[in-house]
Amino acid sequence: MKKAFNAISRDEYNQLNKNFPDEEWVCKTCRYINNTWLVNTGYVCGSSDIKYKKGFCKNCRDIQAREAKEKEDELIMVNQKLKSEKLLAESGLAERIIRVNSDKMITPENKSYIWYKRIMSEIEEVRDRPEGNRWFYIYGQNSTGKTYLMENTVKRLVYKGIPVLYINENRFFDKIKDSWESKEIRESDIYKMFEKANVIFWDEFMFYNYTKAEWKYERLYKILDYLTESNKTVVFCSNVRVEHDKYFALVETKELMNRVGLRPLSRLKRNNLFVVNLDNDPFF
């Protein structure tokens, strides 16, 4: 016959629970010396004379917790890596740039570092900005490091889990033109890529003179208007020099107006275009 569970009184059980033995015991697995004890349920049921049994080993428990944590961290890292790989693949960056080792990325010794930091902080705090977005205009002659700055900022943002889109103006408009005769891709499909990204990097901006190409002008305005309304951050990169005031804010000039046109210019101004001059950098 089964013995009753309450072979000892509740009082005695409570007493046992308060007065664990002082004795220490050695863990068979790790040789750690423990003083943890448990009330022996066999004793409680009346099937044993041994009141206490050895409890958990503190050291083994720590090891288990550590291993579980490591496993979890590893899983998070794998997921983050997968996420950034996916974001990178969707970023529009060229394969060769994606493959570049990340230790070649911008470091404090690099000339562009201060701008990298500035752009990153603007992008990260932009969501709560009541006065609107801040867009960037990076310009410099060839080999001033603007493409390098841009590519590496794209990668850093992606590693932070921020969806980014990189486009090259020249190739972008070629793609639009191609879509007119394509059966696989419609022009409207091309614009969809802007939706997913929070930050757009627009390389070779003003490669075209927009006031001389009406179809490009219309599309440029439409895109800039969409990016403004949807609160995206845009970083333009160009070798067309623009003027800025002492706060690095864009100054409207006749040349700029002639090149980009009135309505796109109004969008650039509305987004507080911040000019980064790599040719004549006041910090270096």
Ligand SMILES: [Zn+2]
């Ligand atoms: Zn142990």
